[in-house]
Amino acid sequence: MSKNNVFDVLIVGGGVVGACVLNKLTRIGKKCLLIDKASDVATGASKANSGLVHAGYDPKPNTLKAKLNIRGNKLYPKLCKRLGVKLDKCGALVLGDDETQLDNLYQRGLENKVYVEKWDRKQILEKVPDLADHITCALYARDAYIVSPYFFTISVADEAVLNGAKVSLEEDLVSVEKKDDIFEVVTKKAIYYAKQIVNSAGAGYNEVAKLLKAEEYPLEFRRGEYFVFDKIKDFNVPCTLFTMPTKLGKGVLITPTIDGNFLLGPTSTESDTQTKVTSEGLDEIRNKAQLIVKNINFRNAIRQFSGVRVISGDDFVVEKSKVADGVINIAGICSPGLTSAPAIAEMVTKLLGFSLKEKENLKLLKKRVLFKELSKAKQIQLCKENKNYCSIVCKCEEITKGDVIEALNRPIKVASVDAVKRRCNAGMGRCQGGFCFTKVVAQIIKERKIAYEQVKKENRGSEVCLSDIREVNND
Amino acid sequence: MIKTDCLVIGGGPAGMSVALSASQNGSKVVLVERDEVLGGILNQCIHNGFGLHYFKEELTGPEFAYRFRKMVEKDKNITVLLNTLVTKIEDQKVEVVGSVGRETIQAKAVILAMGCRERTAANISLCGTRPMGIMTAGTAQKMVNIDGKMPGKDVVILGSGDIGLIMARRLTLEGAKVHAVLEINPTSSGLRRNIMQCLEDFDIPLLYRHTIFEVVGKDRVEGVYYGQVDENYQPIQSSKKFLPCDTVVLSVGLMPEMNLASFVPVSRVTNGAIVNEYYQTSKEWLFSCGNILHVHDLVDNVALEAQQVGKFASLYAQGKLPLQSKPIEVAHTKDFGYVLPSVVYEGEGEVEVKFRLKNKVVKKTIVAKCNGVVLDKKFVLAGVPGEMLKLSINKNGAVGKIELSVE
Amino acid sequence: MNKKKEMICIMCPMGCELTVEQVDGKIKVSGNTCNRGITFAEEELTSPKRMVTTSVKTEKGVKACKTTIPVPKDKVFEVVKEVEKLRLKSAKYGQIIIKNVLGTGADVIVTAND
Numbered sequence: 001m002s003k004n005n006v007f008d009v010l011i012v013g014g015g016v017v018g019a020c021v022l023n024k025l026t027r028i029g030k031k032c033l034l035i036d037k038a039s040d041v042a043t044g045a046s047k048a049n050s051g052l053v054h055a056g057y058d059p060k061p062n063t064l065k066a067k068l069n070i071r072g073n074k075l076y077p078k079l080c081k082r083l084g085v086k087l088d089k090c091g092a093l094v095l096g097d098d099e100t101q102l103d104n105l106y107q108r109g110l111e112n113k114v115y116v117e118k119w120d121r122k123q124i125l126e127k128v129p130d131l132a133d134h135i136t137c138a139l140y141a142r143d144a145y146i147v148s149p150y151f152f153t154i155s156v157a158d159e160a161v162l163n164g165a166k167v168s169l170e171e172d173l174v175s176v177e178k179k180d181d182i183f184e185v186v187t188k189k190a191i192y193y194a195k196q197i198v199n200s201a202g203a204g205y206n207e208v209a210k211l212l213k214a215e216e217y218p219l220e221f222r223r224g225e226y227f228v229f230d231k232i233k234d235f236n237v238p239c240t241l242f243t244m245p246t247k248l249g250k251g252v253l254i255t256p257t258i259d260g261n262f263l264l265g266p267t268s269t270e271s272d273t274q275t276k277v278t279s280e281g282l283d284e285i286r287n288k289a290q291l292i293v294k295n296i297n298f299r300n301a302i303r304q305f306s307g308v309r310v311i312s313g314d315d316f317v318v319e320k321s322k323v324a325d326g327v328i329n330i331a332g333i334c335s336p337g338l339t340s341a342p343a344i345a346e347m348v349t350k351l352l353g354f355s356l357k358e359k360e361n362l363k364l365l366k367k368r369v370l371f372k373e374l375s376k377a378k379q380i381q382l383c384k385e386n387k388n389y390c391s392i393v394c395k396c397e398e399i400t401k402g403d404v405i406e407a408l409n410r411p412i413k414v415a416s417v418d419a420v421k422r423r424c425n426a427g428m429g430r431c432q433g434g435f436c437f438t439k440v441v442a443q444i445i446k447e448r449k450i451a452y453e454q455v456k457k458e459n460r461g462s463e464v465c466l467s468d469i470r471e472v473n474n475d
Numbered sequence: 476m477i478k479t480d481c482l483v484i485g486g487g488p489a490g491m492s493v494a495l496s497a498s499q500n501g502s503k504v505v506l507v508e509r510d511e512v513l514g515g516i517l518n519q520c521i522h523n524g525f526g527l528h529y530f531k532e533e534l535t536g537p538e539f540a541y542r543f544r545k546m547v548e549k550d551k552n553i554t555v556l557l558n559t560l561v562t563k564i565e566d567q568k569v570e571v572v573g574s575v576g577r578e579t580i581q582a583k584a585v586i587l588a589m590g591c592r593e594r595t596a597a598n599i600s601l602c603g604t605r606p607m608g609i610m611t612a613g614t615a616q617k618m619v620n621i622d623g624k625m626p627g628k629d630v631v632i633l634g635s636g637d638i639g640l641i642m643a644r645r646l647t648l649e650g651a652k653v654h655a656v657l658e659i660n661p662t663s664s665g666l667r668r669n670i671m672q673c674l675e676d677f678d679i680p681l682l683y684r685h686t687i688f689e690v691v692g693k694d695r696v697e698g699v700y701y702g703q704v705d706e707n708y709q710p711i712q713s714s715k716k717f718l719p720c721d722t723v724v725l726s727v728g729l730m731p732e733m734n735l736a737s738f739v740p741v742s743r744v745t746n747g748a749i750v751n752e753y754y755q756t757s758k759e760w761l762f763s764c765g766n767i768l769h770v771h772d773l774v775d776n777v778a779l780e781a782q783q784v785g786k787f788a789s790l791y792a793q794g795k796l797p798l799q800s801k802p803i804e805v806a807h808t809k810d811f812g813y814v815l816p817s818v819v820y821e822g823e824g825e826v827e828v829k830f831r832l833k834n835k836v837v838k839k840t841i842v843a844k845c846n847g848v849v850l851d852k853k854f855v856l857a858g859v860p861g862e863m864l865k866l867s868i869n870k871n872g873a874v875g876k877i878e879l880s881v882e
Numbered sequence: 883m884n885k886k887k888e889m890i891c892i893m894c895p896m897g898c899e900l901t902v903e904q905v906d907g908k909i910k911v912s913g914n915t916c917n918r919g920i921t922f923a924e925e926e927l928t929s930p931k932r933m934v935t936t937s938v939k940t941e942k943g944v945k946a947c948k949t950t951i952p953v954p955k956d957k958v959f960e961v962v963k964e965v966e967k968l969r970l971k972s973a974k975y976g977q978i979i980i981k982n983v984l985g986t987g988a989d990v991i992v993t994a995n996d
Contacts, residue, residue, distance in 0.1 A: 274693070302595075380576060390577070392573070398560075473628075521935050620944070648934075
């Protein structure tokens with residue numbers, strides 16, 4: 001046991017919850033390690049969701065979901081400002097044709113102490129000219145935001161690393177034993193020691209809980225499929241548009257994304273943990289879209305994706321294990337998990353027995369500013385200073401080589417094409433990487449000093465090529 | 476700010492040809508290319524079959540590009556900006572980022588020659604997971620021919636477009652096993668000779684009316700569920716089969732990408748700009764040619780079209796383009812996919828009209844009529860939608876509307 | 883012996899649909915639109931040939947190359963194997979990298995545009 005591999009807290013799972021816990025604990029001065037089996041943080045549900053910071057009118061009052069949602073919503077603006085992550089307070093409208101349902105929702109909003117208004121069709125039309133004909137009323141929630149869920153998670157984790165936390169990726173847990181009040185965590189890569197462990201493994205919660213000898217929960221998986229639309233100007237969605245919730249959740253929504261696209265979805269289908277898109281799911285979205293706005297042109301869709309939410313009963317599970325001392329269980333963090341994550345981090349900090357008071361002189365993450373976001377004068381200047389910014393890698397998103405190099409040199413070092421995409425948007429445009437894929441690969445090879453064959457699309461097993469030409473082993 | 480007569484965007488076959496022609500017609504030209512070498516996609520099309528019409532000999536893509544590049548490099552009136560990308564076009568001013576840094580180029584005429592892009596998995600709503608191994612034929616082509624890397628060893632190709640067929644052969648020659656080419660339509664949009672020399676030569680099955688129902692695999696493609704579709708292109712579930720593979724190559728069509736010039740009207744059929752006889756878009760200073768105008772069958776035709784357009788653009792830049800007289804609409808019957816240009820002008824002389832057929836025709840005549848009078852006709856022994864056909868129309872006396880039909 | 887075969891002419895992108903009949907040793911071609919179709923059909927029936935395009939490995943990656951003339955169809959894979967044996971220091975446009983490959987009379991030359 002060397003001092004280097006002993007930690008106050010070890011966090012299993014690098015989704016938005018794990019990253020927020022890591023960030024908070026690091027900021028209060030704890031030595032932490034986050035491990036994940038993936039090749040990057042935010043590769044599960046945290047990368048594939050609606051990217052909404054919910055106002056909090058929706059959860060049942062006094063549930064953990066309600067408390068954490070409302071607290072999380074309040075924490076976001078300051079947190080995003082500190083991290084330099086874009087957050088847009090675009091507001092949300094919950095559209096419906098049933099005044100009683102609206103009243104109930106409005107009451108719930110008031111009970112949760114969320115700023116809500118009741119709007120009639122005329123008011124809605126002013127904001128949403130393409131509104132579907134049957135909509136008569138809406139609940140307006142002012143304090144709803146949009147954010148990039150993966151870039152937020154990455155930034156939260158990066159900031160922690162900048163302040164001394166350790167993130168180790170592509171880790172496979174082998175065993176966990178408690179010896180003299182300290183956990184010995186054996187992975188395929190190394191042995192770590194930790195005083196306490198946080199299980200934020202998301203879909204893998206039960207597998208980890210088994211190793212920790214902590215509580216396992218019946219988990220239900222629901223797949224949500226989405227369409228992503230091009231940055232079109234002929235169609236205007238100024239805020240997040242929900243339809244009144246049904247028993248199956250929030251139904252489909254349409255929302256602007258922080259990058260200027262539109263997102264339409266999700267479905268909610270019982271599933272396994274596989275993220276796939278289905279013709280049934282896509283058809284369902286196509287049909288339900290008409291219930292929100294008219295004239296959606298599906299020819300402008302540039303991608304379909306799906307995310308799997310993990311659900312455990314009606315509420316979130318955030319608790320101290322009653323059977324495994326020193327273990328914190330975090331399970332079933334479905335919607336509004338992204339919103340709640342910073343609040344969950346505070347709650348976990350307290351459950352671990354620590355105060356929320358942060359250290360002084362913490363380092364600030366360098367704010368990401370993409371070349372395309374700069375003024376023309378600054379672009380001219382930057383091009384003169386650094387030739388890498390004169391070279392555009394992704395033409396759909398106008399991402400320069402300089403942007404890609406910056407993405408590869410953030411605190412958490414990654415070596416996959418998708419990880420680069422999440423950090424600087426290269427490959428996120430209408431050609432979906434058709435033009436830039438091999439250029440991004442080339443940049444990864446250069447920055448990481450690895451072979452072509454070692455570059456991955458995402459996780460282990462997703463290597464972008466097999467071998468040189470004519471050297472394929474066909475046995 | 477850089478100033479020029481003609482600004483050509485794109486240094487592929489269309490861009491190089493249009494630049495040469497504009498220069499030969501007396502204009503100063505700036506040619507902007509995003510890559511580090513001129514040639515565009517030709518550089519990765521290392522197979523032969525190019526140049527028969529233009530150079531009267533059969534060349535590979537890079538050779539075709541090389542010949543044009545040498546001509547462009549010799550031309551003192553053409554300034555080539557490599558590694559340079561246009562980010563915005565606005566009122567004869569074009570914003571670029573590249574070897575010249577961040578610049579603005581002002582031109583009297585701007586010519587779009589950026590080619591097209593491949594339709595993606597999203598464009599066809601491909602179902603299943605999104606692992607490594609799903610790629611467009613062009614990306615596969617770049618990996619194999621430029622990077623010298625094998626994307627996989629067990630390949631299924633979806634769509635029988637020409638690049639897909641060519642890649643079936645390339646991947647086979649370089650050591651992969653191509654298990655099948657699936658084509659959702661009853662016919663292929665690829666050239667017949669490619670079906671023969673790329674598939675039949677290697678016993679690669681081409682299954683018509685078949686498509687992929689679902690891609691399977693978490694990190695890497697593990698296989699596809701595929702099967703037949705009915706007349707409405709709906710999957711016939713009873714025909715569903717599993718085919719293990721590690722790579723799915725998509726060859727499902729090409730699309731002009733007009734986002735840089737989204738302010739001009741675009742045809743719903745070609746996805747390219749709607750142009751007149753002189754290949755002007757709705758903005759008279761903005762011209763279009765090559766695959767960004769309409770997807771061509773042969774690079775030779777791209778170069779020839781661009782040659783015409785270079786002349787028009789150059790004349791426009793010098794204020795010498797004939798004044799537009801009354802417009803004549805160029806219409807067509809349902810037998811055609813599209814006809815281009817959509818507007819010609821009253822006056823003397825011949826105008827070349829290009830078109831694609833909607834269905835295969837055998838021993839038919841294409842007729843161009845105006846008010847019942849036959850202006851021109853062309854006998855077609857066997858015409859397929861994959862081929863771009865041309866008709867030279869004598870427009871003397873024509874007014875109002877010219878209609879093309881198949882008789 | 884009489885043989886009848888349908889084939890697509892690959893001499894140019896027109897892709898004419900040829901019917902080739904061999905009657906008492908004489909070859910009859912129909913469906914062609916130019917004379918090259920006849921040459922092709924005759925050869926395709928007796929000794930089919932194909933151009934080979936592939937890439938040669940160099941110290942700086944791969945460079946496109948081709949056979950200068952078509953080679954017998956059954957030698958296509960072998961030609962690629964011959965190219966695979968090479969590891970060039972560099973490769974220039976037009977450079978002959980294999981002379982008379984496998985005795986076919988075809989040279990293999992570099993075609994890469996750079």
